[in-house]
Amino acid sequence: MPPIIITVKTMSDKILLAHGSGGRLAHDIIRNSLLPALSNPVLARLDDAAVLEPAGRLAFTTDSYVVQPIFFPGGDIGKLAVCGTVNDLAMVGAVPHYLSLAFIIEEGLPLSELEKIVYSVKEAAKAAGVAVVAGDTKVVNRGTADKLFINTAGIGTIPDEVDISGHNARPGDMLILSGTVGDHGIVVLSQREGLNFATELKSDCAPLNGLVAEMLAASQNIHCLRDPTRGGLATTLNEIAEQSDVSIRIYEDKIPVREEVSSACEMLGLDPLYVANEGKLIATVSPDNAKKVLEQMKKHQYGRDAAIIGEVKEENPGRVVMKTGLGTTRIIDMLVGEPLPRIC
Amino acid sequence: MKLVSEFRQSGLADGLVRSIRQHAGKPARFMEFCGGHTMSIMKSGLRQLLPPALTLTSGPGCPVCVTHNADLDKAIALASLPDVIVASFGDMVRVPGSRSSLQEAKAAGADVRVVYSALDALSLARENPEKSVVFLGIGFETTAPTVAASILQAKGEGLKNYYVLSLHKLCPPVIKTLLDSGEVNLQGLICPGHVSAVIGSRPWEFIARDYGIPCVVSGFEPLDILQCIDMLTRQVADGEARVEIAYRRGVSREGNRTAIDIMDRVFEPAPARWRGFGEVAASGLKLRPNFARFDAEANFDFDPGPTATPKGCLCGEVLRGVKSPDDCTLFRLTCTPTNPVGPCMVSAEGTCAAYYHYGEDDVR
Known part of the structure; x- marks a missing residue:
């Protein structure tokens, strides 16, 4: 699984099943249109896995986003995926550092919509101070997904003195x-x-x-x-x-x-x-x-x-x-x- | 007033509660006909504010709950026909029929869609010309005019694939049945607000006149209901029985003429089966002969199978006001919102659901 988000620009302005197959064209597009939006030293290496060197106790979370509609006033599924994952880390008192994003795209999604969402991811990651260090894209037949699903994972570190958990509420709080x-x-x-x-x-x-x-x-x-x-x-x-x-x-x-x-x-x-x-x-x-x-x-x-x-x-x-x-x-x-x- | 916040001011409530306590004397039982009222009463914890002499009893005013299993089975059988889409309000989908529910039928491959109004079902019919769309006509006088309007519109557009399974019910006849049974002894009736917005307060006048029971039409905010209870308590104290309206912003004596006319154009009264009551004369609505081609019952060949009711379920008794959810041995144990045995646990207006979610026995 390559640690990158793959999309493909062809003559078509819609995602086709063929876009899920990888290949040279896909790689060109990653370098030309995706890396500029999301790039950071870890992602830019384009290795099969991101190599990270976090220090301290780790917080690790995963979540999937299936919101419908994918664009709504105040955000879209991309912003939601970043914020949701960051917030899950923050709720144990962790400082969020790294995210992975996996896109499951329904055949026929306009490319422009995907790009808009990738831009939202970029903006939200910037606002939260996290880096997208791994990614994946799959395209599925029309009707087998609703436009776009995003699965994420997030890694953060917890400062030594912090001990926050759903188990810790005390009478009197x-x-x-x-x-x-x-x-x-x-x-x-x-x-x-x-x-x-x-x-x-x-x-x-x-x-x-x-x-x-x-x-x-x-x-x-x-x-x-x-x-x-x-x-x-x-x-x-x-x-x-x-x-x-x-x-x-x-x-x-x-x-x-x-x-x-x-x-x-x-x-x-x-x-x-x-x-x-x-x-x-x-x-x-x-x-x-x-x-x-x-x-x-x-x-x-x-x-x-x-x-x-x-x-x-x-x-x-x-x-x-x-x-x-x-x-x-x-x-x-x-x-x-x-x-x-x-x-x- | 603002729609929500100002209707929930505790200062205004205090004044009403004081007045109710002042006028309440002998023990009295008021029935809130409408499930919407039950929900609001339970959700706001309003019973905690009433003097011990006053008891509130829930009535049959939940359209989903009073739908008979035999009728529900028809809907499920219709949904299981090929090339038929059944469009239904959300609550109905989860109610268990004799053997299955629409939800289970859907999982087994039936095409069941949740809609928010009959007009959504019309859109479904337009979008799926190769299929037949059957709208599940559940509801009281509040809902029936909108369904009638959808039929008029379908006729106007020449839509050939839109049908209604009319299970609509009328409220005044069932209240008469309830009072005639003598099973419950009522000193006041909290009359339904939204039903009265359509039919007016006049259809309740026979209750005050013939049965000597004070009637007050109420809105749904806790303050509306407190005001209504205050008015009922005063009538009881004064030994009077008349129909009053505590929901002036929505209800007049004559009701909504346009809505009534549309309903009358499309539907005519017919006998209907009610859960808990059995068949009640002229308490349902069927399509008039010139709209027969929209009648799902007349236009499809389907077999709903024999009717069965789950053992131990007291929904019928709860709807008649003779039992409370706490009297039911299934309540909270076998029957829960996630695994409902009867409809009163499913509906957003169901008495059992209200008691389950907002039960207050050991809160204070």
């Missing part, structure tokens, strides 16, 4: 959310065929490693970090409660939700707490450090709307409960199945 929930999921839904509705919302898709670095600089008492992607805030909180064997109490009126998001959710019969985010994190922080961390987060572009939304408790481990705006209490369960719009 404050729960900090880095900003509004539901933006990404609603943007993507709004673009779906058969559901198009107009919104000025943009996906929150962003790399969070910079924000995490600032938070860690403010306090070493950050116990747990998570990015609430699919399944939304509710599902992620349930995961933390389960992994750390604690309960979590949140306050509805403290959770930042954009008016557009809550209106769209109301219309579609969804709950913003279950809608996906791609540029948000939740942190549990020891109570005496929470304010300091929050203030630091508010100074960062991806943490401006950060808020303390609840706390970690000991009783009823595994359970997440919410104090509602009405002053009542209810259980917040994990997402079950796909959220479907209501019919009546």
Whole structure:
């Protein structure tokens, strides 16, 4: 598997099955149009594997991106793949360094769209300070993939003093959310065929490693970090409660939700707490450090709307409960199945 | 008011709760007919705010839930025919019928598509001229006009491959059946908001007049429902029974004439089978003879097989308001949202799903 992204420019402006077969033309294109976008010393060697020399404890993650549509307000599948992978590394307190990207392309994808996505990858990698050091491309028959799927892997290193895990939330910890929930999921839904509705919302898709670095600089008492992607805030909180064997109490009126998001959710019969985010994190922080961390987060572009939304408790481990705006209490369960719009 | 945030202000809620407590006297049971209300009540934890004398009971107002297994089997049989696309609202796809579900039929090769409105099903018919598209017409008076409009449009366009399996149901007749059964003793009815937006509040007047039960049409925000409960509580305290509207922004006494007319043009009342109630006269809608060529039931040859109901499932009793999900031995154990035994656990408006997700017994 060559450590490169292969695409081919021919007379056709669409990806053909033949583009998956490699060959001289493919190699010319890698050198002429892809390396300039993504190049770095490791990738430029074009060896069969990237040779890396990281120092310290390694964090290693993999993820696949199948978002539909592949372009959406605020990003595209390329930006999403980079940010998502970087964020997974950042959530264990790692400094992300290297990514691999494997593209699975449906025959017929316009070449211009692929190039636009490669450009997004470049920009997102630059913003996150990571290098794409390995890659692969496959072309599959029309109908056997939906335009473009991207699989990634990411490698980062964890500073010695950092110990962050979903298992580490402790009773008494404050729960900090880095900003509004539901933006990404609603943007993507709004673009779906058969559901198009107009919104000025943009996906929150962003790399969070910079924000995490600032938070860690403010306090070493950050116990747990998570990015609430699919399944939304509710599902992620349930995961933390389960992994750390604690309960979590949140306050509805403290959770930042954009008016557009809550209106769209109301219309579609969804709950913003279950809608996906791609540029948000939740942190549990020891109570005496929470304010300091929050203030630091508010100074960062991806943490401006950060808020303390609840706390970690000991009783009823595994359970997440919410104090509602009405002053009542209810259980917040994990997402079950796909959220479907209501019919009546 | 802003659509969401201002309807959830705790200050306004406090005033209503105080008033409800002040007027509540003897024990009273109110039924929220509509599954949308049940969901909102459970999700907001609203029952925690009510005085112990007031009990809320869920009613049959969930279109997915009241769809009889025999009708569901028809949909599954239709979906299994070659060159047929069945278009359905999402919830319906997961509801288990006598032997299978649309979801399982799909996995076995049937062409089942989830749509968000009947007009999406029309688009499917236009895009697939070589196939027959059958729209699964599930819903109350709220949904039926839009389905009627899709049929009128298909007729206008001369679309030859669009069909509707009309399983629509009408709310007033089933409430009458429920009250006549004497199974539940109600002191107030929280009347459905969206159904009333179409048919108006007038069709509920017989309940106040003939049964002496106070009726208030409610919206779906927690504040709407609190206001409705407050109005019901006051009627009970004053010994009155009349129809009031706590959802003025959406509902009038006469309803939406245009919607009613479209529905009347395309459909006529017919007997319908309800889960939990059996056949209820004039509680369904079938296509009028001049629209018969859109009737899936009349135009396809299919065999839904014998009807069966899962052993132990109390969905029927829950829909009649005589049992609560907690009375069901399957609830939470065998029957969960990931592995639902009955429809009330599937639907976004199902009572069991509401109790499962937002059950509050040991929260406080």
